Structure formats: C-alpha cells, structure tokens
Amino acid sequence: MSIAIYPGSFDPVTLGHLDIIKRAAKQFDKVIVCVMVNSEKKGLFTPDERVDLLCRVVKGLDNVEIDSSHILLADYAKSRGASCIVKGLRAMSDFEAEFQMATLNRKLNPDLDTVFLTACQDYTYLSSSIVKEMARYNVKLEGFVSPLIEEDVNRKMSEQLNVKK
Numbered sequence: 631m632s633i634a635i636y637p638g639s640f641d642p643v644t645l646g647h648l649d650i651i652k653r654a655a656k657q658f659d660k661v662i663v664c665v666m667v668n669s670e671k672k673g674l675f676t677p678d679e680r681v682d683l684l685c686r687v688v689k690g691l692d693n694v695e696i697d698s699s700h701i702l703l704a705d706y707a708k709s710r711g712a713s714c715i716v717k718g719l720r721a722m723s724d725f726e727a728e729f730q731m732a733t734l735n736r737k738l739n740p741d742l743d744t745v746f747l748t749a750c751q752d753y754t755y756l757s758s759s760i761v762k763e764m765a766r767y768n769v770k771l772e773g774f775v776s777p778l779i780e781e782d783v784n785r786k787m788s789e790q791l792n793v794k795k
C-alpha cells in the first residue's frame with residue numbers, strides 16, 4: 631500500500647492545498663495530511679482548529695486522513711509507514727527551501743522520498759498568509775478558501791484583531 635504524507639502548517643488550508651490533496655489522493659493509496667510545527671511561523675488557528683478545518687474540506691475523499699503531530703516529519707513518516715512526502719511547488723522561489731527540506735528529510739530517513747506537485751495555475755499566488763492578509767482587510771475569501779470554512783477564517787481574524795485593539 632503506498633502511503634504519502636502531505637505536511638504543512640495549513641493555517642488555514644487554502645484551495646491551493648486542497649488541489650494538491652485531491653491530486654495526491656489519485657496517485658497514492660492513502661494520503662495523510664498532517665498539521666505540523668513550523669518553528670518560523672506564528673499561527674492564527676490552533677493546531678486542533680486547523681485539523682477541524684481540514685477535516686471539513688476533505689470530507690468525501692475516502693483515502694485522505696487528517697492528523698497533527700509535533701515530532702520531526704522524518705520520524706512521523708516512519709511511524710506511519712509512509713514512503714513519500716508530498717509537497718506543492720508554486721514558483722521557483724519555493725524551490726530552494728523545499729529542496730533543502732527534502733534533502734534533510736532523506737538524510738534523516740533514507741527510505742523517505744519527496745514528490746513535488748506543481749500548483750495549478752489559478753493558485754500560484756495563493757498561500758495561507760495571503761488568505762490571512764485578505765481576511766484582515768475584509769476582502770471576500772471566495773476563490774481563496776473553501777466556502778465551507780470562509781466564515782471560520784473571517785471570525786477568527788476579527789477575534790484576533792479585537793484582542794489586539
């Protein structure tokens with residue numbers, strides 16, 4: 631059984647992430663989407679909230695599982711019996727950091743390969759940071775995130791802005 635891990639911050643999951651999840655789910659028997667810690671990022675949503683948003687948007691994709699973990703990706707992949715990491719590439723600017731992470735992960739776990747799926751043209755500009763920036767300025771999130779979670783993102787952003795006032 632081919633198992634792939636799609637790791638990320640998913641703060642929150644975007645339509646670009648969802649596109650990668652759907653395409654990966656066609657290539658592997660099972661795809662585990664895992665909310666992980668990126669020590670360079672401060673989150674808007676808690677890990678549990680991100681898991682909840684992900685669960686809602688992948689509903690109906692039978693071979694996709696949502697999880698979260700605080701351990702190293704290379705160790706997590708081993709613990710789940712995964713042979714592959716899936717990552718999305720939006721532009722050449724993503725490549726350098728992703729190449730470095732893929733090489734590091736293979737050094738930590740030599741049985742682990744990284745497969746890159748190029749972003750669909752509509753989503754090359756899209757990131758969770760862009761979504762948060764748009765929500766901050768009350769731009770409608772249609773085309774950025776699933777309609778199933780639009781309200782959650784707007785609500786969370788206004789809560790955060792109110793706290794800061």
Ligand code: PNS
Binds near residue numbers: 731
């Ligand atoms: O969506 P992101 O923030 O680009 O995802 C980065 C992420 C979470 C996949 C990366 O930071 C990660 O793998 N974190 C888990 C801890 C780890 O294994 N670190 C070493 C690889 S950088």
